[in-house]
Amino acid sequence: MFYLDNHVLGFFVNIIVVIVSFFIFLRSKKLFKLTFHKGIHFFSKAFFSYGIAFFVNVMFFLFLIFVEFNITVYLVRNFLNEYFLALAGFLLLCSLLNKWFHKKKIHIGFIAVIIHLISGIIAFFDVIIESFHIPFVSFLFITQIIVSITAMFISFRKYKQSKNNHSFMQIYFITMVLNCIAWIINYIAAMIFPEIRIYVNIITVIMFVSFFIGVLKITKDL
Amino acid sequence: MAKKRERLEVIHDILKAIQDNRNSIKPTRLLYASNLSPQMFKDYIEELIEKEFIREQEDKKGKKMFSLRDKGFEFLEKYKIIVQFIDNFGL
Numbered sequence: 001m002f003y004l005d006n007h008v009l010g011f012f013v014n015i016i017v018v019i020v021s022f023f024i025f026l027r028s029k030k031l032f033k034l035t036f037h038k039g040i041h042f043f044s045k046a047f048f049s050y051g052i053a054f055f056v057n058v059m060f061f062l063f064l065i066f067v068e069f070n071i072t073v074y075l076v077r078n079f080l081n082e083y084f085l086a087l088a089g090f091l092l093l094c095s096l097l098n099k100w101f102h103k104k105k106i107h108i109g110f111i112a113v114i115i116h117l118i119s120g121i122i123a124f125f126d127v128i129i130e131s132f133h134i135p136f137v138s139f140l141f142i143t144q145i146i147v148s149i150t151a152m153f154i155s156f157r158k159y160k161q162s163k164n165n166h167s168f169m170q171i172y173f174i175t176m177v178l179n180c181i182a183w184i185i186n187y188i189a190a191m192i193f194p195e196i197r198i199y200v201n202i203i204t205v206i207m208f209v210s211f212f213i214g215v216l217k218i219t220k221d222l
Numbered sequence: 223m224a225k226k227r228e229r230l231e232v233i234h235d236i237l238k239a240i241q242d243n244r245n246s247i248k249p250t251r252l253l254y255a256s257n258l259s260p261q262m263f264k265d266y267i268e269e270l271i272e273k274e275f276i277r278e279q280e281d282k283k284g285k286k287m288f289s290l291r292d293k294g295f296e297f298l299e300k301y302k303i304i305v306q307f308i309d310n311f312g313l
Contacts, residue, residue, distance in 0.1 A: 031304055
């Protein structure tokens with residue numbers, strides 16, 4: 001029977017996500033340059049951050065092929081990966097909240113500083129926690145589960161408010177549900193059952209490919 | 223009551239008015255076509271000039287006219303894609 005090691009699968013998943021994320025980043029950046037639309041800006045930066053977070057993983061995989069495991073490199077990789085993952089989650093949520101920010105006249109620069117700061121704090125404390133092997137505590141997982149649940153509800157509301165229940169908004173909502181499930185499974189995998197990480201990989205690929213198809217479909221004539 | 227236009231919709235209307243007028247329009251006529259207050263019109267025009275969507279130039283009689291630049295034409299060409307992207311991703 002064909003057996004695919006979880007690490008090898010993880011490596012390919014990371015590569016797929018890096019390619020997809022940078023594709024979405026470049027396409028949406030092009031639209032941002034034309035519109036200066038803040039929602040597109042958040043969306044574009046979110047996928048840039050996802051791309052970097054997963055690229056850090058790819059580099060770490062490659063590093064382990066050529067060099068022996070090194071705890072400092074491992075912690076630096078964890079910090080960067082968690083920082084960019086947290087940032088991406090917050091940015092994606094901000095893209096959905098863009099109209100609300102505009103209505104409340106909240107300055108985009110202020111939001112950017114806050115989410116960069118929070119992401120840095122999350123990554124820093126998680127690295128410290130990991131160094132001391134404290135079980136069941138991960139600021140990244142907890143915050144991202146909260147962020148993804150919030151994003152899920154907002155996208156559901158937007159889907160319900162969209163004209164004729166826009167079919168794409170329905171897919172977007174489902175993608176947000178998958179995002180939330182992925183974070184919950186990821187948390188359980190990291191804390192209790194590492195063998196279920198394979199499901200996180202599968203859901204991650206489905207999620208990013210859904211975004212990829214969505215962006216490709218709309219921007220094919222760009 | 224008419225729905226308040228979104229920022230991108232207003233930009234589209236301004237650029238379209240210039241394009242429909244053979245890419246050269248007087249400020250007063252553009253103000254009328256854009257359906258904005260004079261202050262808002264001024265803000266939008268300043269932004270569009272700064273972001274290189276339109277240019278201000280003088281005609282043969284020395285009168286001020288607005289015309290589209292490449293970015294303005296591109297915006298009009300891609301407007302449908304832009305709106306679809308914003309709607310589909312709930313931005």
